[in-house]
Amino acid sequence: MSKWGKVSKLSKLSASADPFASMPLSELKAERCQKLVWDVEAEKWQESVVMVKMEGEQFQNGAQRACYRAKEMDAEQFMKLPDWKKAENVVVKKYMSPAARDVYENDVRMQMVAKSLGEKYNKRNPPKKVDFMLTYMLVTLDREEEQVYCAGTCPRLCMA
DSSP: OOHHHHHHHHHHHOOOOOOTSSOOOOSSOEEEEEEEEETTTEEEEEEEEEEEESSSSSSSEOOOOEEEEEEEEEEEHHHHHGGGGGEEEEEEEEESSSSOHHHHHHHHHHHHHHHHHHHHHHHOOOSSSOOEEEEEEEESSSSSSSSSSEEEEEEHHHHH
């Protein structure tokens, strides 16, 4: 097999492997959440309802937030045919110390403004392009006490 044939075969194998495949999906409860995406141009929140299955144990943490693996699916798709193996992989973050909802809102706004500015910068064809993670808020809808999270798709951790 040629060198490029091997590269092609390896890329197809890695593209089909789901990094979240080890999640115990059948054991995790599906939760209804409000998804809030900051629209930089309109300067307002875009809202939708999604279903989320999130692991209870963090897989990593930084200085301020704990990180959890989760699967997310549009609520409409969930009602039709919920195939969690095909759901989107997301990383969900929660502050380790209690934080008000506006702290999460400011985090998401800042990240989305940075993403928008990065996209404008990249249009000028710089020598090295930049990208910022698409980030949004998830707010639990059916718990006694509302839980707020930052969430997003991180290519390095989430892409299948």
